[in-house]
Amino acid sequence: MSSLVVAIDGPSGSGKSSTSRGVAARLGLRYLDTGAMFRAMTWWMLRHDVDVHDPAAVAARVAEPLVESGTDPLGPTIHVDGLDASVAIRSDEVNAGVSPVSAVPEVRARLLELQRAIIGDGGIVVEGRDIGSVVAPDAPVKIYLSADPQARAVRRAAEAGGDVATTQESLLARDRIDSGRTTAPLVMADGAVHIDTTPYTLDQVISRVVALVEGAEARA
Template identity: 35%
Template sequence: MPYSIAIDGPAGAGKSTIAKALAKSLGYYYVDTGALYRGLAFGLLQKGVPFQNEKAVEEEIKGIHVELLYENGVQKVLCNGVDCSAFIRTSEIGEGASVISQYASVREKLLDLQRNVARQHSCVMDGRDIGSVVLPDANKKFFLTASPEVRARRRTLEFQQKGESANYESVLEEVKKRDERDMSRAVAPLKQVEDAVLIDSSDLNIEEVVDKMLAYCVGSEA
């Protein structure tokens, strides 16, 4: 039977990097749910749909098909059959994904897709509501966080490494605004569920966080 690991946490906590490394260590599928929302945001941007217009988003996403494809262990995101993986990591798409993720129609559209992956494959899945909504019966749950300042520094560096201009103070403000939006939204808000293990990565490197998670999985089917 497939084994599922849920990792939730705020933006910039290192969820994707950690989840990817953990999945590789275990030989599991890695499911970046945030990439699905970014894929939808990419499709909406291509259509010129304002992210803040909920009614327009609800109507237009009916014609946008997002899926995950795995090639040689690498996850790709397809939007209407086109690989958009290389275009969804900009700050504009990230902000758009955060906005549309508040809408019930968007979350409902992606829910079954995420759950189907977990039904078919042992996987590590990261996002904002994996342990609480998407996979409430996950075999192991983690809540990965870090201080807003640490997360802002990480994201600033990430943008700069991609050749994008980024100002730390502006990124910090964006991180705090996104935290507030994610935690206060009416549908599937960001929260730590009772059975999730809390891990603060502020003073830990990738290997240390992965080792901590692996230690919690020892003795389980993982």
């Protein structure tokens, strides 16, 4: 599987991160969280007093931050200008700013270049919102995870704390932004296998994806 690329897309709270890390660990593959890269870019913009709701202001600074992603599924890391940003990128301020930053075409172009460089010759599970459609459209295994909005909100609230109803409202608002943006919107890629994770445990979802990967390898 040293050249395999597994693309896993889906909205927030669908189980992408946990599933992707679990699949990568079980199969001995690297792991890339592209969402963390967009969060890292957002965090840098906020630290440098860039108005994240001003696309031109964001685009003007997009080449400056150094974003480095570790690919160990058992301990993924994200550094910005040499600083560990793994906790900081999960703040409420970043949560509120990541969608507008992610919609800036110059941001997506800059991070697309970094993402493809990390993917390289393969051997990796990549998660995000446009992996199968834009980042790695030739990936032999494409998965689209979804879940009932209530289930997604319960999961996210359990992870980050907060009220389930408020979390659900926030997730649905993020869905509308991600699905409606002009550049690389959230879509199910052609050829992707759709898995609704609502009725399954995490281990069950991981096992289903692993079976799909092993089936693709057997047919290759």
